[in-house]
Amino acid sequence: QVQLQQSGAELAKPGSSVKISCKASGYTFTSYYISWIKQTTGQGLEYIGYINTGSGGTNYNEKFKGKATLTVDKSSSTAFMQLSSLTPDDSAVYYCARGTTTLAYWGQGTLVTVSS
């Protein structure tokens, strides 16, 4: 069955970076893009962008350009998102999801807490 397994919670200091992962299984990894979504209590669900898992091409929501960097390792069927220059506003649960049109499969979420 399709599964997206995300890496564990992160505690980071302001100004630092974190890199979270999303390992896919149960399907052909390069057949679907991977999307990333941010969830906070205040802003709800926000779409960060997606990566073409075959070519590595990316498309970012304007709001997250310069904040998020999406990459992929086809050999391990894993997508990554690096968040840089962290501020408390980046504290959130981050989800990966398969594809960009159906939202059928989501990872379990990764909690990122930014605090000094």
Added chain:
Amino acid sequence: DVVMTQTPPSLSVAIGQSVSISCKSSQSLVYSDGKTYLHWLLQSPGRSPKRLIYQVSNLGSGVPDRFSGTGSQKDFTLKISRVEAEDLGVYYCAQTTHFPLTFGSGTKLEIK
């Protein structure tokens, strides 16, 4: 960006009652292929969002037929017939027609 306006923000219902949630978009959600990419998600407490309905009215895998979706263009509705205890959580509408994907602000369903 397409704004998704979801109402009401919360509902409290008894088991067995029926409820409806509205979702209105700031732009038509009909894509150039003629399909409408409006979906409904349920986030149960402590869980990831789960897709219930895709493309307005299609039930996701394993989703009971107590759930139904209707609508077109910019105006959509999720109906839950005969609410059960397991239905509690936050319901979101989401559009994947336009980039960036956008979500409604959620409707919290509580069981009386």
